[in-house]
Amino acid sequence: MTHRHWHILGAGAVGCLFAHAMAGASIPCTLIRKHTAQSHCLLHVQNHAGESRVKIPCETAAQSTPVEYLLVTTKAYDVEIALRSIRHRLAENASVLLLVNGMGLAEQAATLLPDKRIFCGITTEGAYRRGPLDICHAGHGITRIGGLQTEAEPDWFAPWRALHLQCQWEKQIGAALWHKLAINCAINPLTAVHGCRNGELGKNAKLWAEVETLCDEIATVSTALGYTQTANTIVEDVARVIRDTADNRSSMLQDVQACRQTEIDFITGYLVSRATAMNLPVPHNETLLRRISDDNT
Numbered sequence: 168m169t170h171r172h173w174h175i176l177g178a179g180a181v182g183c184l185f186a187h188a189m190a191g192a193s194i195p196c197t198l199i200r201k202h203t204a205q206s207h208c209l210l211h212v213q214n215h216a217g218e219s220r221v222k223i224p225c226e227t228a229a230q231s232t233p234v235e236y237l238l239v240t241t242k243a244y245d246v247e248i249a250l251r252s253i254r255h256r257l258a259e260n261a262s263v264l265l266l267v268n269g270m271g272l273a274e275q276a277a278t279l280l281p282d283k284r285i286f287c288g289i290t291t292e293g294a295y296r297r298g299p300l301d302i303c304h305a306g307h308g309i310t311r312i313g314g315l316q317t318e319a320e321p322d323w324f325a326p327w328r329a330l331h332l333q334c335q336w337e338k339q340i341g342a343a344l345w346h347k348l349a350i351n352c353a354i355n356p357l358t359a360v361h362g363c364r365n366g367e368l369g370k371n372a373k374l375w376a377e378v379e380t381l382c383d384e385i386a387t388v389s390t391a392l393g394y395t396q397t398a399n400t401i402v403e404d405v406a407r408v409i410r411d412t413a414d415n416r417s418s419m420l421q422d423v424q425a426c427r428q429t430e431i432d433f434i435t436g437y438l439v440s441r442a443t444a445m446n447l448p449v450p451h452n453e454t455l456l457r458r459i460s461d462d463n464t
């Protein structure tokens with residue numbers, strides 16, 4: 168099996184998790200960091216089985232060697248700037264895989280890099296950053312990957328099946344991305360506004376009523392976009408995720424509590440923009456979008 172060399176842009180929890188997994192599966196990879204004076208860095212990953220340290224090549228975007236396979240794992244709002252920083256290094260036939268929260272980014276990448284192959288994915292791996300290059304892999308999930316311009320599985324994907332992270336090729340990646348976005352729209356902004364863990368949304372009757380109202384709006388938009396499966400199951404799916412992740416602080420709540428920018432524009436913002444384009448009222452989602460965007464500025 169030929170192993171392609173991946174460059175990973177974004178050394179947060181997901182980027183480090185994949186760099187560690189690739190090193191474990193002998194897939195060559197290089198971590199691209201904002202600043203580095205060294206040619207290698209030491210990644211520290213902790214999971215239920217113990218701890219592991221791996222040495223990974225690292226460099227900055229400013230270097231000049233060509234990049235053929237690029238995995239982007241930045242925050243949603245950093246994708247554009249990150250792609251601009253590396254554009255000059257992308258090989259003619261480069262493949263760019265965005266493993267980023269939210270929607271609308273693959274289209275943005277395709278506009279910025281019209282001659283590159285764009286892929287996107289979503290992951291439910293539970294990982295968080297404990298410090299620079301130091302992460303905790305708290306729970307296993309699934310990573311679904313698909314193509315923006317094609318449904319066919321590319322040659323580079325086969326080695327990803329050997330990662331210790333479960334990765335699967337998804338022909339309908341748009342529907343999978345939408346489904347994840349729908350769930351995030353119903354959970355993340357509410358936990359951020361009320362300052363509560365995910366489980367609280369299921370336990371508190373007033374909060375659950377808010378979840379249901381959001382789900383009604385999300386279902387209407389899903390139906391109009393042809394995502395009927397999401398429309399039909401959104402309430403049960405959200406209830407299940409709330410139960411399964413009851414102790415989690417959502418990524419948006421973590422961002423708000425750490426006074427970081429949130430990904431609201433790429434989650435609720437994306438849903439509201441699609442609804443507005445179809446003249447569908449989504450007042451509850453709009454209110455949350457405004458509240459969190461105002462707090463963001």
Ligand code: KPL
Nearest residue numbers: 354412415416417418419
């Ligand atoms: O994806 C999540 C997030 O926090 O962004 C959920 C599913 C809500 C888990 O916390």
